[in-house]
Amino acid sequence: MEETQQIQPNDSGHIEVKREERKGDKIFNFLFKYIHKLRFVIVIFWILAVIGFAYPALKFLGATSLFIEPPKGTLAYSANQLVNEKYPDVFKEGQNIVAIKTTDNSSVLTPYTESFSHQLNSWMQEQPIILSAEGYYLLPNASNATIIDQTALEIIKKQFVGKSGDVTTIIITIDDRDGTAIPKFVKSLRKEIKRLNNETDKYYVGVTGFEPGSVDLQEEIMMSLMKMDISCIPIAILVLLWVLKSLSLMIIPLCTIVTSFVVSFGIMYPITFAIDIYGVAPALMMSCIAAMSIDYSLFLLTRFSEELSIEQSYYDVIKNTLQHAGRIIFTSGGLLTLCFVSLCFFPLDVIITLGMGAAISIFITIIVNLTLTPSLLGIFPKFFSKRGFIPCIKRCRAWAENKEKSYHKSIGLYWCVPVITFPIIIGLSSDYDIFLFSRIMELRRKGLSTHLSVIIGVEKAGYLISYAGIIMAIAFSGLFLSAILMLNQFAFILMFSVLLDTFIIRSILLPAIVNLLGELNWFPKRYAIQFDNYKKYMDTISPEVSEETPIVHNTQNGSEEGNEKTALLTN
Known part of the structure; x- marks a missing residue:
């Protein structure tokens, strides 16, 4: 049963929409009825949830693991089981290497290195995760041993020194069973090394191995994704602000992002006690929460703004918002959650933990947006109904409302806009197309096939036209800042036409048509084909010969007559 709408003006001149409820809407109307009644309880619930999950959410960031277990039934899993059975201590231990190197490549066996090794060893003896430590200066003293034992000890010591003698190593064996303690240990070890190494200009000391490398990799992934979020989220927020034209409504997506983030991470923390969560999972969850919260807020709040323009009760405004936009969010978000659940x-x-984390974050984001957003809108009707980028300033709000009214009152383009923009569009588009076509013709005259001329022509001239189009579009975009609607229309038409010609017509359509027509492009003239292979043509171009110089090859057994005919054809 489809929904029907009756649109008609009322006595005051406003548009009034009468809707007939369909069966599918009854579910959302029933849910909204109780959401509206319990709106204060819902807001308080999410506030308490954020407070309660704040600490577990922070703990979750440091409770992930870096180890990957092979799946059951694979050869790696069978081999691990066999090794674990015969050598049970292998998988319980991990080795980290502290490298000490002189910056001037001199001998590293100095009193400073000996003192540093003993001080570091004293610190390591206090760490419960360390099982043993071995190094040149950490081996037992063999002064009272036999000559054979002393000789053997010297041979062993040399294994800790590089061939050139400028580097020595300390091998640290740690308890590898508690994966969550490893990142903390690596950071503490590096901090202690930094404290002890007071001659950084003469000695470099660093930590390497599987565990430090895994910690560095995890931090690098987190930083990379964090940079992506920091660079993209503000742009998305600004776009959302431009669409909504209301700073008051921008409070809602910020609330949903924070709530979804804290609750999702808080739920994941207890799961880390049952299974190892891979280190990339928090970053993936952060990206999903930020992206989906902004998208869902865009759907809900734009629909809310649209419903406000229709004369109806505020209750119906929120109800219709949840009924239409909420259904979209529930359907699309549900499918996305199922996709992640399938992982x-x-x-x-690794795949299981990533899918689990993303599914939980998407599900929580859906619930938060479908409950917290309508509850906040229902509690503060006057505040969220205000328009303007700064709702507290009447002048700004009045400007936004007048601007919106001018667009609503407009019944189309000003009559002079298409008259003036038409020749400008023809001129700009012809200019770009002629520029590209002339480059293709130039290459064809040099003996390249039409297909190869199109490829090289787009390669050589295409990027210049793209930059020109972008610059032109930016120049026209300044007209959007005007309060005159006619200039706004100029800006839109010119920007759209320039970008369309730059990235669609000139980049795709024109080369495709020229390539399809082939030799008909040059009718009635004919040009000989000397090159039909991109690589062979590029190999013939030397740095001393520019591409504007005609390339002439012998076509008739190297005779001068053949050269003259080829030169005529290529010219």
């Missing part, structure tokens, strides 16, 4: 059926733990 939990993979036999690899």
Whole structure:
């Protein structure tokens, strides 16, 4: 049963929409009825949830693991089981290497290195995760041993010194069973090394191995994704602000992002006690929460603004918003959640934990947006109904409302806009197309096939036209800042036409048509084809010969007559 709408003006001149409820809407209307009644309880619930999950959410960031277990039934899993059975201590231990190197490549066996090794060893003896430590200066003293034992000890010591003698190593064996303690240990070890090494200009000391490398990799992934979020989220927020034209409504997506983030991470923390969550999962969850919260807020709040322009009760405004935009969010978000849930059926733990984290974050984001958003809108009707970028300033709000009214009152383009923009569009588009076509013709006259001329012509001239189009579009965009509607229309038409010609017509359509027509492009003239292969043509171009110089090859057994005919054809 489809929804029907009756649109008609009322006595005051406003548009009034009468809707007939369909069966599918009854579910959302029933849910909204109780959401509206319990709006204060819902807001308080999410506030308490954020407070309660704040600490577990922070703990979750440091409770992830870096180890990957092979799936059951694979050769790696069988080999691990066999090794674990015969050598049970292998998987319980991990080795980290502290490298000490002189910056001037001199001998590293100095009193400073000896003192540094003993001080570091004193610190390591206090760390419960360390099982043993071995190094040139950390081996037992063999002064009272036999000559054979002393000789053997000297041979062993040399294994800790590089061939050139400028580097020595300390091998640290740690308890590898508690994966969550490893990142903390690596950071503490590096901090202690930095404290002890007071001659950084003469000695470099660093930590390497699987565990430090994994910690560095995890931090690099987190930083990379964090940079992506920091660079993209503000742009998305600004776009959302421009669409909504209301700073008051921008409070809602910020609330949903924070709530979804804290609750999702807080839920994941207890799961880390049952299974190892891979280190990339928090970054993936952060990206999903930020992207989906902004998208869902865009759907809900734009629909809310649209419903406000229709004469109806504020209750119906929020109800219709949830009824239409809420259905879209529930459907699309539900499908996305199921896609991530399907990853939990993979036999690899990494994929399982990533899918689980993303599914939980998307699900929580859906629930938060479908409950917290309508509750906030219902509690503060006057505040969220205000228009303007700064709702507290009447002048700004009045400007935004007048601007919106001018667009609503407009019944189309000003009559002079298409008259003036038409020749400008023809001139700009012809200019770009002629520039590209002339480059293709130039290459064809040199003996390249039409297909090869199109490829090289677009390669050589295409990027210049793209930059020109972008610059032109930016120049026209300044007209959007005007309060005159006619200039805004100029800006839109010219920007749209320039970008369309630059990235669609000139980049795709024109080369495709020229390539399809082939030799008909040059009718009635004919040009010989000397090159039909991109690589062979590029190999013939030397740095001393520019591409504007005609390339002439012998076509008739090297005779001068053949050269003259070829030169005529290429010219």
